[in-house]
Amino acid sequence: MSRKTIIAGNWKMYKTNVEALQLANQVKIKTKDIRHTGIIICPPFTALAAVAEVVNDSAIAVGGQTMCVEKEGAFTGAISAGMIKSTGAIHVILGHSERRQYFGETDELVNKKIKTALEFGLKPIVCIGETLEQREGNITAEVVTKQLRGALADLEPQHVDRLIVAYEPIWAIGTGKTATPEQAQEVHSVIRGAITEWFGETTADNLVIQYGGSVKPENAESLLSQPDIDGALVGGACLKADSFSAIIHTAEGLKR
Numbered sequence: 001m002s003r004k005t006i007i008a009g010n011w012k013m014y015k016t017n018v019e020a021l022q023l024a025n026q027v028k029i030k031t032k033d034i035r036h037t038g039i040i041i042c043p044p045f046t047a048l049a050a051v052a053e054v055v056n057d058s059a060i061a062v063g064g065q066t067m068c069v070e071k072e073g074a075f076t077g078a079i080s081a082g083m084i085k086s087t088g089a090i091h092v093i094l095g096h097s098e099r100r101q102y103f104g105e106t107d108e109l110v111n112k113k114i115k116t117a118l119e120f121g122l123k124p125i126v127c128i129g130e131t132l133e134q135r136e137g138n139i140t141a142e143v144v145t146k147q148l149r150g151a152l153a154d155l156e157p158q159h160v161d162r163l164i165v166a167y168e169p170i171w172a173i174g175t176g177k178t179a180t181p182e183q184a185q186e187v188h189s190v191i192r193g194a195i196t197e198w199f200g201e202t203t204a205d206n207l208v209i210q211y212g213g214s215v216k217p218e219n220a221e222s223l224l225s226q227p228d229i230d231g232a233l234v235g236g237a238c239l240k241a242d243s244f245s246a247i248i249h250t251a252e253g254l255k256r
């Protein structure tokens with residue numbers, strides 16, 4: 001198996017520029033010894049360029065948290081793929097449940113955004129995940145497969161090779177409730193199975209599937225030990241360099 005473990009931090013709407021630079025610098029110092037684990041940090045747009053510059057001489061990659069589907073134009077306040085790329089960022093989180101919930105993003109829009117992001121050389125981190133109601137109704141596999149199918153519509157294997165998928169059960173985001181390693185593994189295996197069916201075994205084998213939802217230093221090891229969990233998309237615990245780097249060091253210790 002050639003998959004690398006990748007730990008990404010989604011800073012959400014936290015950190016002013018001064019705070020962002022401090023955090024990025026601390027993460028850089030605390031992860032200097034990391035050799036095998038991929039690290040991505042996703043600060044707010046306002047700090048993207050400055051953070052990208054700070055980590056430029058390290059192994060840390062930078063990403064945006066969303067982007068506009070349009071390439072350019074009169075869309076006041078929106079940020080394009082080209083703008084994100086121009087900061088030095090190489091990733092972009094797309095379809096996060098908070099974007100779906102508060103900003104009305106649909107699978108169809110996520111699909112269009114993925115295509116635009118790829119066109120501009122950005123590597124999307126595509127988020128999917130079920131609500132508590134859907135989990136309790138035993139339709140998690142169905143929901144997640146449908147989201148994935150919609151998000152990846154019309155893509156070819158070579159496109160999917162440039163993506164990361166993040167499984168983030170909505171009920172586990174910011175709630176302190178983590179999916180058990182078994183619950184997460186079950187869904188990750190459904191995701192990899194669907195990718196195998198649609199895009200072939202090689203693409204599925206190489207696809208990094210992250211888990212997100214209350215990942216902390218205390219639960220990272222049990223989650224990351226699962227065969228189909230290839231990393232984490234971390235929210236709350238990435239806002240402090242100590243806890244974020246502890247998760248990264250856990251991943252490094254488990255290196256494949």
Ligand code: 13P
Binds near residue numbers: 172173214233235237
């Ligand atoms: P928490 O780690 O705060 O639950 O957030 C997860 C998340 O939404 C990452 O994108």
